[in-house]
Amino acid sequence: xxxxxxxxxxxxxxxxxxxxxxxxxxxxxxxxxxxxxxxxxxxxxxxxxxxxxxxxxxxxxxxxxxxxxxxxxxxxxxxxxxxxxxxxxxxxxxxxxxxxxxxxxxxxxxxxxxxxxxxxxxxxxxxxxxxxxxxxxxxxxxxxxxxxxxxxxxxxxxxxxxxxxxxxxxxxxxxxxxxxxxxxxxxxxxxxxxxxxxxxxxxxxxxxxxxxxxxxxxxxxxxxxxxxxxxxxxxxxxxxxxxxxxxxxxxxxxxxxxxxxxxxxxxxxxxxxxxxxxxxxxxxxxxxxxxxxxxxxxxxxxxxxxxxxxxxxxxxxxxxxxxxxxxxxxxxxxxxxxxxxxxxxxxxxxx
Amino acid sequence: xxxxxxxxxxxxxxxxxxxxxxxxxxxxxxxxxxxxxxxxxxxxxxxxxxxxxxxxxxxxxxxxxxxxxxxxxxxxxxxxxxxxxxxxxxxxxxxxxxxxxxxxxxxxxxxxxxxxxxxxxxxxxxxxxxxxxxxxxxxxxxxxxxxxxxxxxxxxxxxxxxxxxxxxxxxxxxxxxxxxxxxxxxxxxxxxxxxxxxxxxxxxxxxxxxxxxxxxxxxxxxxxxxxxxxxxxxxxxxxxxxxxxxxxxxxxxxxxxxxxxxxxxxxxxxxxxxxxxxxxxxxxxxxxxxxxxxxxxxxxxxxxxxxxxxxxxxxxxxxxxxxxxxxxxxxxxxxxxx
Numbered sequence: 001x002x003x004x005x006x007x008x009x010x011x012x013x014x015x016x017x018x019x020x021x022x023x024x025x026x027x028x029x030x031x032x033x034x035x036x037x038x039x040x041x042x043x044x045x046x047x048x049x050x051x052x053x054x055x056x057x058x059x060x061x062x063x064x065x066x067x068x069x070x071x072x073x074x075x076x077x078x079x080x081x082x083x084x085x086x087x088x089x090x091x092x093x094x095x096x097x098x099x100x101x102x103x104x105x106x107x108x109x110x111x112x113x114x115x116x117x118x119x120x121x122x123x124x125x126x127x128x129x130x131x132x133x134x135x136x137x138x139x140x141x142x143x144x145x146x147x148x149x150x151x152x153x154x155x156x157x158x159x160x161x162x163x164x165x166x167x168x169x170x171x172x173x174x175x176x177x178x179x180x181x182x183x184x185x186x187x188x189x190x191x192x193x194x195x196x197x198x199x200x201x202x203x204x205x206x207x208x209x210x211x212x213x214x215x216x217x218x219x220x221x222x223x224x225x226x227x228x229x230x231x232x233x234x235x236x237x238x239x240x241x242x243x244x245x246x247x248x249x250x251x252x253x254x255x256x257x258x259x260x261x262x263x264x265x266x267x268x269x270x271x272x273x274x275x276x277x278x279x280x281x282x283x284x285x286x287x288x289x290x291x292x293x294x295x296x297x298x299x300x301x302x303x304x305x306x307x308x309x310x311x312x313x314x315x316x317x318x319x320x321x322x323x324x325x326x327x328x329x330x331x332x333x334x335x336x337x338x339x340x341x342x343x344x345x346x347x348x349x350x351x
Numbered sequence: 352x353x354x355x356x357x358x359x360x361x362x363x364x365x366x367x368x369x370x371x372x373x374x375x376x377x378x379x380x381x382x383x384x385x386x387x388x389x390x391x392x393x394x395x396x397x398x399x400x401x402x403x404x405x406x407x408x409x410x411x412x413x414x415x416x417x418x419x420x421x422x423x424x425x426x427x428x429x430x431x432x433x434x435x436x437x438x439x440x441x442x443x444x445x446x447x448x449x450x451x452x453x454x455x456x457x458x459x460x461x462x463x464x465x466x467x468x469x470x471x472x473x474x475x476x477x478x479x480x481x482x483x484x485x486x487x488x489x490x491x492x493x494x495x496x497x498x499x500x501x502x503x504x505x506x507x508x509x510x511x512x513x514x515x516x517x518x519x520x521x522x523x524x525x526x527x528x529x530x531x532x533x534x535x536x537x538x539x540x541x542x543x544x545x546x547x548x549x550x551x552x553x554x555x556x557x558x559x560x561x562x563x564x565x566x567x568x569x570x571x572x573x574x575x576x577x578x579x580x581x582x583x584x585x586x587x588x589x590x591x592x593x594x595x596x597x598x599x600x601x602x603x604x605x606x607x608x609x610x611x612x613x614x615x616x617x618x619x620x621x622x623x624x625x626x627x628x629x630x631x632x633x634x635x636x637x638x639x640x641x642x643x644x645x646x647x648x649x650x651x652x653x654x655x656x657x658x659x660x661x662x663x664x665x666x667x668x669x670x671x672x673x674x675x676x677x678x679x680x681x682x683x684x685x686x687x688x689x
Contacts, residue, residue, distance in 0.1 A: 067662040070634065080597060080626045083606045121605050137387035138406055138416045140619045143607055148384070161386040164607075165627050176666055177624075180385045201388065202665040228605055239594045241633040245641055246657055 027111060028154055028187050029102070033222045034214040036096040041213060046093055050169050051255035055268030058168055064203035065267055068172045069249050074242035076171065083228035085121040085143040087166030089181040089198045092212050094120045099222045114149060114156070122224045127158050134161050141165075141177050156185040168198070168208060173268070176202035190216040206270045250292040257289035389573040389617045391670035392419060392468065398440040403448045408619055409611045410561025411536055413452045418445045419468030423565035423613045425558055426453035427536025430483065433460045434556045434565040434613075436472035445472060446479060456481050459535060461542060462500040462522055463567025463615065465507055465550045465582060473498060474519035492523065501544050502527040504552025507582050545569055545592035549576060549615075551583025555592065557599060564600065565613045569593055570628055572617020574670040575660070578681035585685035586636050593629040597622065631667075635659050639682050649683050 036046065044050070055068055075081055086094050097119040103112045116125040127147040134146055145163035149156050160181045168175045179200035186193045192214040197207045256266040262284030271277050393401075403417040405424075415422040418437030422445060425432040431453050437445050449457070457480030462470050480496025481488075488494040500522030508521045526542065533540040538560040545553040549568040556565040569576055569592040578584040596612065600622040603609035612620045638659040642652045652659065653676055660668065660675040668675040 061665070063662040063665050066657050070662070075630070078626075080602075080606065080622060083602070084623070085605050085607065123605075134384055136404060136406060137389070138404060138414060138618045140611065140621060141624070143605070159384045161384060163386070164623055174662075178386050178388055178666070199385070239590060239629075239633060241630045241637075243634045243637065245638060246655070246661075 027151055028156065028185075030100045030114065030156070030185060030187060030192060031102060033099050033217040033220055034097065034192050035217050036092075036094075037213050037215060042093060045169070047095055050172055051258075052172065052251045053249075053253075053266055054255050055169065055173055056261075056266050056272050058173055058268040059204050059206035059208055059270035059273060060168070060173055060268045061203060061205050064168075064173050065269070066246070067174045067203075068169075069252065070243045070246065071172060072242040072244050072249075073171055077233040078241070079230045079232070082230050082233075083121075085123060085166075086170065087163050087175060087179075088125065088144045088147070088160050089163065089175065089179065089196050089208075090166060090168065090170065091118055091120065091123065091143075092194050092196070093210070096120060096214070097217075097222065098214070117222070117224065119222065119224045121228070127156075134159075145181070152184075154186065156183075158183040158185065168200075168203070174203055176200050178202050179204075192216070206273075253287040253289040256287035260286050263287040389669075391573045391672075392616065394672060396440075398438075401441065401444075403437075403441065403444045405448045405451055406619065408561075408613060409563050410558065411538060412558050412561045412563040412611075412613075414613055414619060415445055415448045415452075417441075418448075419471060420463075420466065420568065420615050421565070421613050421617070423556065423558075423563070424449060424452050425536060425538065425540070425561065426455060427538070428455070429536045430456045430458035431480075432458060432533075432535050432540065433476065435463055435469040435567075436460060436476045438468055439471040439475060442472035442475040446476065449476075456483075457496045458483055459533065460496050460498045461554065461556050462498070462504060463555065463565060464548070464553045465504060465579065466568065466577075469568070469615070470516075470520055473522075474517060477519070489523070497524050498522045499524040499526070499531070499542065501525060501542075501552045501554050503544075503583070504550070504554075507550060507552050543595065545588060545595070547583050547585040547588030548592045549584050549589065550579045553588075553592065555596065562601075562610045563613065564596060564610060566592075566596060566615060566625070568615035570596070570612065570614040570620075570625060572614050572620065572624070573667070574616075574673050575663075575667050575675060575678035576632070577673050578678065578685055580681055580684055584681070586632065586639075586682040587685065590629065590632055590636065593625060593632065596625050597629060600625065631663050635663070635679070636682060636686070639679060640686055643683065643686060643688055649680060649688055652683060653679060 052073070053068065055065060076084070085091070099117045101115050103115060104110060105112055111129045113129055114127040116127065117123070118125065121143070123144055125144045125147060127149040129149050132148065134148065139162060141162045141164045143164050143166070145160040147158050147160040149158040151157075160183065163175070163177065163179055163181065165177045166175045167173055175198070179198055179202075181196055181198045184195040186195070193211060194214065195209070195211045197209050198204070199207050253263055256263045262281060264284050265272060265281055266287070271280075401417060403415055406414045406416065408414050408423070411425050411427050413424040413426065415424060415437070418441035420435055420437060422437055423434035431449060433449070436442070457476065460473065460477055460480070462473070477496045477498050478493075481494050482497050484494075486494065489497070502525040505522055505525050508516045526544075529544050531542040533542070538558055541557040541559060543555050543557060545555060545567070553567055553569065555567055555569070558564070569589045571577070576589050578586060578589065600610035600612065602622045606623050608621055610622060612622075612625055614620060639652060642655065642659070658664070658675065659679055664675050
């Protein structure tokens with residue numbers, strides 16, 4: 001039969017199917033030190049950090065948006081917040097490096113767990129591969145959560161529950177402690193592609209899907225850093241929690257105006273993730289930002305000429321929405337307010 | 352081999368390969384595992400069907416969950432100490448759960464607050480224990496476990512009256528100041544008063560060697576905290592208690608672990624969980640207070656868009672018996688609003 005046409009076809013099909021079937025037991029090895037392609041992907045978000053009210057592209061609900069609009073960066077200066085860690089579904093977008101290794105049964109060599117040590121914030125994850133159940137709903141939550149993994153062909157699929165409250169975009173949009181993240185790890189040569197799908201019944205209307213690539217480092221060196229210690233940063237009343245009262249955040253429009261965007265875009269929501277939104281965006285007015293406290297013309301001027309199709313000249317922000325500032329903006333004269341600093345400002349309590 | 356036979360052979364080989372492929376792919380796609388929502392205790396519980404769960408917390412301290420409010424169990428060579436007792440209807444299951452943790456004698460029960468969900472089984476459980484001495488109990492009482500609460504808690508129970516709260520549920524051992532110290536199972540146990548928290552008689556219990564705090568109802572993982580206005584509760588008292596908790600809790604590494612907390616209800620937490628809860632309540636309090644300073648009435652504050660609790664409602668507005676609106680109203684009134 002081998003010498004016949006049908007025999008060759010059969011052999012070919014068998015070969016294809018056997019190869020296709022092989023990954024089910026092959027179990028890809030992710031062992032090694034991996035670094036983020038910081039300059040190639042998502043650089044601004046990974047390093048400098050997002051601007052205030054930069055919610056675009058996130059499938060958030062209105063409550064998450066309100067959380068972000070009330071957020072005052074001075075909150076991170078509170079002692080207990082200073083060493084707060086990026087949660088499991090966010091940390092891979094940090095200035096990230098990781099060492100990954102396997103834990104195997106010394107006798108059977110079956111895979112018990114995959115360990116991931118992450119240098120930023122000195123985090124250690126364990127992805128259990130031995131089929132153990134997830135903890136009780138009454139068990140504590142951690143920054144990295146509780147993870148179990150299974151192989152789906154060449155792909156490692158990880159389910160993580162029991163994650164602490166954190167954020168989907170740092171210092172902006174919260175993630176709740178009821179989020180669940182499904183990760184898919186794929187290796188192609190020296191590239192590790194990390195895909196995460198996070199569901200959050202509290203703050204997301206749709207799953208948040210992200211993909212990030214890492215490259216295998218030829219050097220085995222790996223230096224965990226972030227020996228975080230609390231320090232006093234300025235004086236504040238005991239129990240004080242900086243926040244903006246609803247409608248009183250003065251920096252709402254800064255990011256939008258700086259990038260010639262309509263305000264609606266930067267407020268996020270599932271529709272801002274899809275291509276169809278571009279048509280709607282073109283019909284919206286570009287945001288205008290006025291530096292808080294400024295009496296002269298705005299420090300961050302609106303675009304000289306709005307792109308065609310955006311409704312022409314810049315229009316004022318929505319009623320009740322104060323002009324806004326944000327990261328990177330110069331402090332106003334007199335230093336009464338800091339757009340991003342950790343120091344408390346008089347406005348924080350909205351008195 | 353004729354053509355049909357050859358194709359049948361090919362088909363058989365394909366089936367065999369597929370079978371082999373499936374057989375070797377032993378692992379199944381991931382189940383739909385999701386983080387459980389923190390849900391309040393059922394409004395109309397079917398007591399017979401409810402189950403309790405025991406979980407180790409840290410050191411000598413364990414959690415019994417599901418009997419109403421959370422119950423903290425400290426167990427060691429000298430005996431067992433309980434913080435709160437749950438509903439009376441769950442007392443048999445609570446007792447069985449306690450016995451799973453330790454077969455030592457129940458020595459002490461401490462109440463953190465007034466609610467039935469925390470004090471309901473006081474009488475039943477106390478009778479199961481003995482203080483660590485021969486003969487009758489203190490003051491000629493039966494020799495049973497000591498029951499401790501703040502003097503304000505006893506005062507509240509007295510005010511409410513024995514028709515509604517049986518005398519056997521009242522704490523005979525009271526402390527009147529800021530704190531009371533115990534030493535049991537080679538561990539300092541500090542009871543700290545929370546003035547005007549959920550009620551006027553609230554306490555938190557700090558196990559200093561195990562590094563665990565039982566916070567009582569000032570920290571509830573499934574709802575906004577109850578404010579029992581009629582019995583001295585206040586938003587600022589609750590915040591005072593939470594801020595005190597943050598002072599005594601020490602995280603182990605990067606704001607995680609270290610001192611663990613058993614909330615009045617819901618899952619075990621650490622300092623960061625208390626922190627986020629404190630932040631939330633402070634922000635809501637500040638909104639209500641700022642609105643009051645503008646002269647807004649309660650009706651106007653309740654009608655605010657967004658509401659003072661808006662972004663926290665998907666997570667904490669889950670208890671029909673204690674809604675976000677009720678919480679805002681109680682906060683307003685405890686801040687002096689009429």
